[in-house]
Amino acid sequence: xxxxxxxxxGLLSKNPVLVQxxxxxxxxxxxxxxxNGIGMGLSVTVILICSNVLISALRKxxxxxxxIAAYIVIIASxxxxxxxxxxxxxxxxxxxxxxxxxxIVVNCIVLGRAEAFASKNGVLASAVDGLCQGxxxxxxxxxxxxxxxxLGSGTFxxxxxxxxxxxxxxxxxxxxxxxxxxxxxxxxxxxxxxxFQWYTRHSRNKKQKEAAK
Amino acid sequence: MKTQSTALYILRLxxxxxxxxxxxxxxxxxxxxxxxxxxxxxxxxxTQQAIQAVLPGGGEEIAFTDKTGTVSTxxxxxxxxxxxxxxxxxxxxxxxxxxxxxxxxxxxxxIISHTxxxxxxxxxxxxxxxxxxxxxxxxxxxGSVAVSKDGGTVEAITGATITSRAVCEGINAALAxxxxxx
Numbered sequence: 001x002x003x004x005x006x007x008x009x010g011l012l013s014k015n016p017v018l019v020q021x022x023x024x025x026x027x028x029x030x031x032x033x034x035x036n037g038i039g040m041g042l043s044v045t046v047i048l049i050c051s052n053v054l055i056s057a058l059r060k061x062x063x064x065x066x067x068i069a070a071y072i073v074i075i076a077s078x079x080x081x082x083x084x085x086x087x088x089x090x091x092x093x094x095x096x097x098x099x100x101x102x103x104i105v106v107n108c109i110v111l112g113r114a115e116a117f118a119s120k121n122g123v124l125a126s127a128v129d130g131l132c133q134g135x136x137x138x139x140x141x142x143x144x145x146x147x148x149x150x151l152g153s154g155t156f157x158x159x160x161x162x163x164x165x166x167x168x169x170x171x172x173x174x175x176x177x178x179x180x181x182x183x184x185x186x187x188x189x190x191x192x193x194x195x196f197q198w199y200t201r202h203s204r205n206k207k208q209k210e211a212a213k
Numbered sequence: 214m215k216t217q218s219t220a221l222y223i224l225r226l227x228x229x230x231x232x233x234x235x236x237x238x239x240x241x242x243x244x245x246x247x248x249x250x251x252x253x254x255x256x257x258x259x260t261q262q263a264i265q266a267v268l269p270g271g272g273e274e275i276a277f278t279d280k281t282g283t284v285s286t287x288x289x290x291x292x293x294x295x296x297x298x299x300x301x302x303x304x305x306x307x308x309x310x311x312x313x314x315x316x317x318x319x320x321x322x323x324i325i326s327h328t329x330x331x332x333x334x335x336x337x338x339x340x341x342x343x344x345x346x347x348x349x350x351x352x353x354x355x356g357s358v359a360v361s362k363d364g365g366t367v368e369a370i371t372g373a374t375i376t377s378r379a380v381c382e383g384i385n386a387a388l389a390x391x392x393x394x395x
Contacts (some may be wrong), residue, residue: 059235066226070233077237082242088248091255098328181330 003128010132011065016109017140018196023109026100027144028185035168037145038138039093043082043101045134048110049127050078052118056126059119071114076105114187140192147188152179222329259325260297260310261304264288266323267312268295278393281386287394293320296387301378304328309380311387318355319384322348334376343370347377357385 016022023044030036054074055062062070083101086094094101104110113133119125149158154175155166178184227291272290285308286297293314299306307327312320326339337341347370351358358381359365360374369377 062229062233066230069230073230073234073237077241080241084244084248088255089296095326109334136268167353 006125006132007135008127010129010134011139012136012200013168014113014133015136015196016133017137018193020109020112020160022043023107023137024189026103026107027141028099028182028189031141031144031148031185031188032152033096033149034145034156034159035093035094035158036096037141038135038160039086039090040097040100041134041138041141042185043086044104044107044109044137045131047075047078048134048137049130050189051075051110052113052126052130053123054078055114056118056121056123067115067119068111071111072105074188075114079104088175095199109133134152135143143192144185144188147192148179148184151176152181152184217364222308227254263297263323263340264295267310267321268293271295275394276336277390279386279390281389283383283386284390286374287390289394294391297325298383298386300379300383300386302327302329302377303334304330305377307379307383309383311384313391316355317388317392319351319358319388322351322380322384324348324380329376335372336370337376337380342378351380351384354384355388357388 002075009150010016014020017027026040026044030040041108051071058070058074067138080097081095086097086101113129117129121129121150149155149166150169152167152175154170154172155168158166161167168194176184179188245261261271268288268290270290270292272288272293272295275287275289275294277284277287282299283298284296285299288295288297293312296311296313297308298311299308300309305328307324307329309322309324309327311322314320327335327338329335329337338344347368351369354366358367360367360369360377360381361371362374363378363381365381367377367381371377
């Protein structure tokens with residue numbers, strides 16, 4: 001097990017959103033304020049860790065013919081638990097994420113990691129994988145949220161800072177409302193992925209040049 | 214011999230899935246046992262706050278008749294009524310409480326939950342000045358209300374008036390329901 005490698009994979013080279021392009025539905029839908037992004041990111045991270053651990057622990061017990069059905073049952077249960085806990089203890093977040101919490105069941109990141117990693121690796125490695133992929137997902141969400149919230153509502157930290165109104169950076173009336181609507185989600189995601197690709201390619205080229213010297 | 218082992222294998226598949234499902238169901242039941250009363254309490258508190266906001270002093274649940282199908286509950290007191298309605302907005306039901314006095318005038322409205330578009334229809338429920346202005350214009354109205362585009366007095370929040378029309382529809386249902394109560 002290599003924690004550093006798993007961490008850099010989750011965050012950069014195998015980032016679930018920006019490289020694997022998984023779970024885009026929730027990424028496009030909820031990234032309208034920082035509160036939503038962090039809340040959704042942490043919820044998915046908790047679910048990923050729990051389902052990865054349990055699926056990894058049961059990987060020798062579950063016959064391969066029924067593995068998908070078993071994974072879905074396990075994932076759906078953890079999602080429901082998180083949904084109930086949020087409703088009971090953080091009702092504001094539960095209200096603002098709405099249907100997207102139950103929809104984590106069909107978020108392909110969770111099933112993808114179960115199939116690609118947890119079903120083949122040990123419990124501890126799977127827990128770390130869940131954590132790292134979850135962090136990668138959260139970071140991607142937060143980047144999207146900050147850009148869309150700033151351009152669409154003109155604020156930073158909506159839902160958390162300044163009594164939930166966020167710190168106003170662009171005066172009211174100027175922000176482009178479209179940025180918090182679906183069209184802004186697609187635009188932002190495209191630019192973020194492009195920027196991310198440019199950055200990884202740029203740093204790879206630099207390393208190769210240095211190695212060539 | 215072969216058929217028997219296949220049958221056993223299928224049985225093993227089914228049993229494995231049954232055990233996993235059973236264990237997860239038990240886990241869910243345990244979590245639900247803890248969270249269900251808290252969630253119910255929060256919802257009741259929210260409804261109470263909404264009643265207090267539109268009908269000072271609150272009220273008791275009373276029987277009612279409704280022809281529109283949008284009224285879900287009516288609370289009554291000596292001063293008036295708080296009617297819970299759920300008209301359909303742009304994206305699902307807008308659950309709201311409408312306060313109406315004994316003479317059939319709107320005392321105020323309070324939106325409990327909605328799924329309107331952020332920045333557009335959602336302004337109707339927002340705690341901002343725009344939201345308060347929108348909700349404030351219903352106070353004192355009676356009979357039936359409509360947005361200015363439909364010949365009424367209500368300034369809609371957006372040009373499309375979908376959310377504003379839904380709110381008007383809910384208020385009209387509440388007014389009609391209270392009128393029937395006499």
